[in-house]
């Protein structure tokens with residue numbers, strides 16, 4: 001009740017008390033799993049170093065963070081957006097026609113066709129890809145419709 | 149009769165464990181309970197002076213544990229309350245002189261004749277804390293609304309739970325309502341959000357606590373003291389009574405009064 005009223009009247013705390021609370025959240029997140037912040041940073045770097053050996057990750061948008069429900073329940077949550085270069089022309093060598101550019105927006109949930117694919121699989125990829133791309137644009141336009 | 153062993157802990161030093169132990173002892177005794185308070189802070193004896201009993205000490209905790217004195221003859225009776233006793237810490241010995249098993253044995257004996265055995269735990273997470281924790285039926289965690297004290301309270305809470313002694317209940321001591329109102333101090337709600345522990349008491353900062361410790365008469369005996377009243381409420385909650393939290397705000401504005409009215413306070 002009190003907090004609801006406080007919110008209604010815009011009485012959210014902004015002083016050093018709020019700062020204290022935020023700092024405590026940060027400190028306890030690390031205390032509770034016995035992993036100090038500097039070790040956590042090290043770990044993040046190592047995780048990333050392993051992943052980039054296999055995937056092109058958009059390093060700007062990488063997020064590896066601790067989440068904590070309470071003292072006994074913590075988890076490490078990582079979001080590592082993949083720059084999907086599967087369909088880039090240079091990766092589909094013998095078929096320069098297959099430039100279905102899907103650089104931005106493809107969130108890489110699909111296959112990881114790294115290296116030089118054989119001709120056949122490159123064609124497969126091309127075929128597989130066409131439909132979803134069409135679907136996607138349909139979706140997008142319908143979303144736009146909603147907005148209007 | 150099966151008395152209850154209640155340990156008063158904190159992690160950080162200087163947050164008010166000894167003050168709380170002395171006041172809870174007095175309050176429980178004034179409620180008609182039979183009480184023993186034990187100073188488990190070996191080497192840093194303090195509870196005796198806070199309770200005004202420093203000149204009556206003959207034997208101490210280590211004497212009892214090492215068999216140099218009988219338990220009953222070592223307990224110091226309070227001047228005002230027939231059924232309130234102190235077992236002082238040894239001042240010249242090391243905390244290793246007492247083991248957790250010693251404390252269990254001692255409190256098991258006391259449990260038979262007393263309603264409450266309160267143990268004033270030393271700061272830290274080492275042997276002295278283990279000694280105080282091992283015999284506990286219930287643990288109270290004292291903290292201040294301040295970053296380092298809350299952090300240490302969290303640490304100690306984890307240890308208490310790992311030892312199957314949890315969940316502890318929280319005493320937030322030295323709260324300054326005017327600062328909380330200005331947003332310049334963690335509120336009791338903030339501390340609750342962070343620690344996730346039930347709050348058994350909110351004790352305001354009160355100058356009378358200092359005069360009380362100067363004179364060796366715990367503040368809960370002073371009817372004018374808000375801190376004293378708040379400690380008294382903690383004692384009543386400890387006995388299972390449902391006591392509403394005190395209003396700590398001296399001059400509530402219109403908004404606060406509206407909130408309180410709607411909150412039924």
Ligand SMILES: Nc1ncnc2c1ncn2[C@@H]1O[C@H](COP(=O)(O)OP(=O)(O)O)[C@@H](O)[C@H]1O
Nearest residue numbers: 161162163164165166167322352353354357375
């Ligand atoms: N509610 C309060 N208001 C004002 N001073 C307090 C209050 N509680 C404790 N103090 C003071 O804080 C200091 C530390 O208290 P103490 O009980 O000795 O802490 P601890 O046993 O945890 O080390 C003492 O000087 C005491 O007088």
Ligand SMILES: [Mg+2]
Nearest residue numbers: 165166189194
């Ligand atoms: Mg003390």
